[in-house]
Amino acid sequence: MGTIDSDLYRDILEFAHDTPSWFQDLMEVWTELGLLLFAVLFVAAWWRARRGDPRALAVAVLAPLGTAVAYVASELIKSGIDEERPCRAVAGALPSLIDCPVYGDWSFPSNHSTIGAAAAVGLALAWPKIGWLTVPMAILMAFSRVFVGVHYPHDVAAGLLLGTLVAFLVVGLCARPGARVTVAMRGSGNGLVRWFAGPGTGGSETGAAYASGRGAHRR
Known part of the structure; x- marks a missing residue:
């Protein structure tokens, strides 16, 4: 492992040990709490979008x-x-603030950072006004993994990049067919399916446009 990255890891861990215990506890909790908050935001974004196009x-x-x-x-x-x-x-290096993961639970890339970045970008694409919240959440989650001592800085940087790229790819490739599926679900005879898809807005003309592909690029 590169000396610069290892030195930065030592410096961040030393900083972590110098912080108050309540702050250490907060950062430890955030590494997991952030995942739960993203899950809540996923539900909120879906519920909000049920009345959208x-x-x-x-x-x-x-x-x-x-x-x-x-x-x-x-x-x-x-x-x-x-x-x-x-x-x-x-x-x-000083001891990590949490137990070091077992041997075989490898370090590169950081799963938490990958998940955080993908969630942050996906939510920002679905709900642009909360990008100011989700992006800092992902960055803080990534930093917390180095802070508690279980990842190198390059692990979390790679995770942030990977999550961002995958989120853009999935949305970019699947948004158009997903819109067509939504139109079909909103016209389904199954009440549960229609409830999940929501009533939408714009009436049958908008739905028909998406079904035919002409509305795939509207926002």
């Missing part, structure tokens, strides 16, 4: 789907690179 609902549903795809991608990369955790590999 078909593409809006499609993107809202694709946000958690893209996050799941990003997580799987990060796990596949982990299994191929086998990078040891810095809490075991960096000589002279």
Whole structure:
């Protein structure tokens, strides 16, 4: 592992040990609490989009789907690179603030950072006005993984990049067919399916335009 990255890891961990215990506890909790908050925002974005046009609902549903795809991608990369955790590999570093993950739970890339970035970007695409909230949430989640001592800085940087790319790809590739599926769901004879898709806005003309592909790029 590069000396610069290891030195930065040591510096951040030393800073972490110098912070008050309540702040350490807060950062430890945030590494997991952030995931729960993203899940709540996924539900809120879906509920909000139920009264939007078909593409809006499609993107809202694709946000958690893209996050799941990003997580799987990060796990596949982990299994191929086998990078040891810095809490075991960096000589002279202070102890991590939380237990070092077991051997075989590799370090690169950070799953939390990947999930956080994919969720943040997916939510921002589905609900642009909350991008100011979701992006800092993802960055703070990524930093917290180095702060508590279980990831290198490059692990979280790679995770943020991976999650961002996957989110954009999933939405970019699937928004148009997703809008068509939404139109079909809103016209379904199944009440539960119609409830999930919501009433939408714009009437039958808008729905027909999306179904034919002419409204796929409307926002």
